[in-house]
Structure formats: structure tokens, C-alpha cells
Amino acid sequence: MASIASSEAAVTVDVHAGRGLVDAGHKYLDVRTPEEFKRGHLQNAINVPYVFFTPQGKKKNPEFLEQVSLNCNKDDHIVVGCQSGARSITATEELLKFGFKNAKNMGGGFAAWVENGLPVKPLQEELY
Structure with missing residues (x-):
């Protein structure tokens, strides 16, 4: 019998499920x-x-949860992605611990999205 994962265990979906x-x-x-x-x-x-990538190495965004809360409600259904899936799994777990009930990680991230030919908003030119 499968054990029940803790409430902080992130569900990971592939890019096709993520797109859906x-x-x-x-x-x-x-x-x-x-x-x-x-x-x-x-x-x-x-x-x-x-x-953030700094000259001293990776530095966690200290305002991550606050900034997400400005854009998303804890009941919103959210798919979390990064470049390859490493940062997004950690970010998704943190969101779940903070009370975002419906956050899912997208495995493979943006790289897998592009590799699978899924639609991308193209590079935006700088406005200055």
C-alpha cells in the first residue's frame, strides 16, 4: 500500500500536462x-x-513568498516552472508549506517546454 505524502510534497507534471x-x-x-x-x-x-545569481553565487530571493502573494491567491491553481525543474521543485515545496494548496511543479522546466516545440512568447526588446 502506498504511503500518503506530506502536504508539502510537490506534485510534478511533465511539460505536456503543464501546458494542458x-x-x-x-x-x-x-x-x-x-x-x-x-x-x-x-x-x-x-x-x-x-x-538570483550574484558574483558570490546563488542567493535566495528573500521576498519570494511576498511577491508571489501579490500575484496569486493561496487558492489559485499554479504551475511553477524554471529553466530545468530544479529551482521550481524547491519553490513549489515552499509555496505548499506557505499554504498555496494548488501549486504543481513542471518537470524539465522551460528547456523541456522549448525542446517539445510548445509555444513561447519571443524575446522582448528592451524599452530603453
Whole structure:
């Protein structure tokens, strides 16, 4: 008999299931850095970085939960993605612990999304 996972255990879906959820109205939370996000992202994605890459290495965004809360309610259905799926699984687990009941991780991240030929909002030109 399978054991029941704790409430913080993140569910991971593949990019095709992720696309189906987004097409059905789930919010897509992109936890990559703004620089990564500008190179291409899903249409209507919400960008809240989970970590920043600094000269000293990776630094967790101290305002991550606060910034997500400004864009999403705890009852919203959310698909969380990053570049490859590593940051998003950790971010999804943190969201679940914080009370976001319907957050799911998208395995493979943006890289797998692109590799599977799924639609991407193209690079945006800088406005200055």
C-alpha cells in the first residue's frame, strides 16, 4: 500500500500536462531570473525569481513568498516552472508549506517546454 505524502510534497507534471493545465486556466509562475525570463517565456507567465545569481553565487530571493502573494491567491491553481525543474521543485515545496494548496511543479522546466516545440512568447526588446 502506498504511503500518503506530506502536504508539502510537490506534485510534478511533465511539460505536456503543464501546458494542458495552463491552457485550462492555471497561472504559470516562472521562478527564473528576470534575465532568463527576458530571453523567452510562456505567454501570460508571472515572473517571480526564486534565486538570483550574484558574483558570490546563488542567493535566495528573500521576498519570494511576498511577491508571489501579490500575484496569486493561496487558492489559485499554479504551475511553477524554471529553466530545468530544479529551482521550481524547491519553490513549489515552499509555496505548499506557505499554504498555496494548488501549486504543481513542471518537470524539465522551460528547456523541456522549448525542446517539445510548445509555444513561447519571443524575446522582448528592451524599452530603453
